[in-house]
Amino acid sequence: MRTVIAIIAGAMVAALLNFALSSQDYVNLIWVVGLALVIADLELAGIVFLVLAGFLFDVMVLGNVGVTSVSGVIGAGVYILAKGSGVTDRAWQKVLWVLVALMVCFGADAVLETLLSERYLGIDLTGYWIRSVAVNAVLVGIVYSVIQGYSRRVGGSTSVKL
Amino acid sequence: MDPDYLKTNGIRLAVALMTGILLILSDGMGWIDPVYSAGNYIVAPIAYWSNRTVVGVENAVGTVLQIGTLRSENAELVVENSKLRAELGRFRETERENDILRSQLGIELTKDWKLKRSRILGLDTYGIAEHVIIDTGSDDGVSVGDVVILGDLLIGEIREAYASTSKVRLVSNQNSNIFVIDQNTRAKGLVRGSLEGVVMEDVLENEQLNVGDVIITWEDDIPGGLVVGTVSEVVEVPTSSTKKAFLETGFSLEDIDYVFVVLEF
Numbered sequence: 068m069r070t071v072i073a074i075i076a077g078a079m080v081a082a083l084l085n086f087a088l089s090s091q092d093y094v095n096l097i098w099v100v101g102l103a104l105v106i107a108d109l110e111l112a113g114i115v116f117l118v119l120a121g122f123l124f125d126v127m128v129l130g131n132v133g134v135t136s137v138s139g140v141i142g143a144g145v146y147i148l149a150k151g152s153g154v155t156d157r158a159w160q161k162v163l164w165v166l167v168a169l170m171v172c173f174g175a176d177a178v179l180e181t182l183l184s185e186r187y188l189g190i191d192l193t194g195y196w197i198r199s200v201a202v203n204a205v206l207v208g209i210v211y212s213v214i215q216g217y218s219r220r221v222g223g224s225t226s227v228k229l
Numbered sequence: 230m231d232p233d234y235l236k237t238n239g240i241r242l243a244v245a246l247m248t249g250i251l252l253i254l255s256d257g258m259g260w261i262d263p264v265y266s267a268g269n270y271i272v273a274p275i276a277y278w279s280n281r282t283v284v285g286v287e288n289a290v291g292t293v294l295q296i297g298t299l300r301s302e303n304a305e306l307v308v309e310n311s312k313l314r315a316e317l318g319r320f321r322e323t324e325r326e327n328d329i330l331r332s333q334l335g336i337e338l339t340k341d342w343k344l345k346r347s348r349i350l351g352l353d354t355y356g357i358a359e360h361v362i363i364d365t366g367s368d369d370g371v372s373v374g375d376v377v378i379l380g381d382l383l384i385g386e387i388r389e390a391y392a393s394t395s396k397v398r399l400v401s402n403q404n405s406n407i408f409v410i411d412q413n414t415r416a417k418g419l420v421r422g423s424l425e426g427v428v429m430e431d432v433l434e435n436e437q438l439n440v441g442d443v444i445i446t447w448e449d450d451i452p453g454g455l456v457v458g459t460v461s462e463v464v465e466v467p468t469s470s471t472k473k474a475f476l477e478t479g480f481s482l483e484d485i486d487y488v489f490v491v492l493e494f
Binding site: 110 | 230231232234235238239241242245246248249250251252253254255256257261264265268283351360362
């Protein structure tokens with residue numbers, strides 16, 4: 068029950084903060100936190116968080132509900148696939164696959180947005196994506212470190228008790 | 230390879246994806262609209278203040294970082310201000326003459342539009358300023374197609390109106406197509422957004438555009454004479470029969486709290 072409440076509360080806070088951060092370029096806090104949870108072996112929490120926070124965020128921006136969720140889940144899916152294949156054991160591999168997962172998130176988002184609203188048609192967003200992926204990857208690292216630190220302090224194990 | 234891990238999380242991902250796709254389909258069917266209204270009614274105040282806080286922190290940090298250049302800019306602004314004061318004096322004199330002429334000709338000003346003051350709740354994401362959300366909706370008489378202004382500046386057009394909130398498509402949106410005219414040279418064109426900024430396109434080769442010219446609206450569907458921006462750069466392509474110009478809108482949405490929806494004009 069505590070975990071469910073924590074995920075709902077976290078999703079609401081992240082969606083609100085992401086809404087506030089929408090005037091600042093590059094950051095997508097929902098994907099950042101969702102991916103960090105997946106990396107920290109909290110896959111279920113990460114997936115539920117991505118769906119819930121994405122839904123709340125899309126409702127706030129009044130547009131294309133479900134797009135942020137689906138894009139985040141696809142990105143997380145790529146990381147989970149890599150993790151299940153055993154290619155994320157080393158630190159540099161983790162970083163590499165976080166970058167790939169974030170690129171997939173932005174790519175899926177662009178495809179879905181284009182299908183739904185022609186938002187990206189005719190626009191070259193390569194530079195924007197590169198900067199966004201870099202900024203968000205750093206944030207994933209920070210959030211992941213916080214989760215790991217909290218895990219060690221509270222549980223003394225690698226898993227986090229939310 | 231860990232088949233159990235992949236199987237367990239694969240099922241979770243599939244459920245999550247299906248949920249997301251269902252949400253997208255529900256949105257497409259319009260079933261989410263009541264949720265939009267309710268959600269925005271609840272979170273609007275929180276979203277507004279969190280947005281203002283982020284912008285405030287950014288402004289504070291930016292001010293500290295730019296403090297060196299601010300002094301020289303301030304000195305330049307003092308000079309510019311004195312020039313503008315002199316110009317204002319001349320305009321007042323012209324205004325007085327216009328009033329006299331208007332009263333002599335029996336012509337009344339007709340700019341008594343019905344306006345609705347609206348608060349900006351948030352800007353669009355992804356770094357491309359395409360939409361803003363305002364805190365007035367169909368309950369306040371706002372409807373799709375209404376024009377949003379700030380003073381005489383055109384901000385955008387209502388594209389989606391919910392009960393208590395609305396989505397405004399900005400002039401800088403790449404899909405906006407606004408007929409405009411150069412106030413000085415009377416050159417006509419179309420304004421839309423692009424990644425490089427707001428651009429006035431389809432201006433005939435033989436028409437003249439000058440840097441600093443004021444561009445105003447020129448169509449039937451929206452009030453005419455609204456300022457869209459000033460020309461900052463003219464781009465002429467020798468092989469093309471048209472030319473274009475980049476515009477400075479003269480305002481930053483992040484610094485604006487309120488705008489006005491034109492309900493009737």
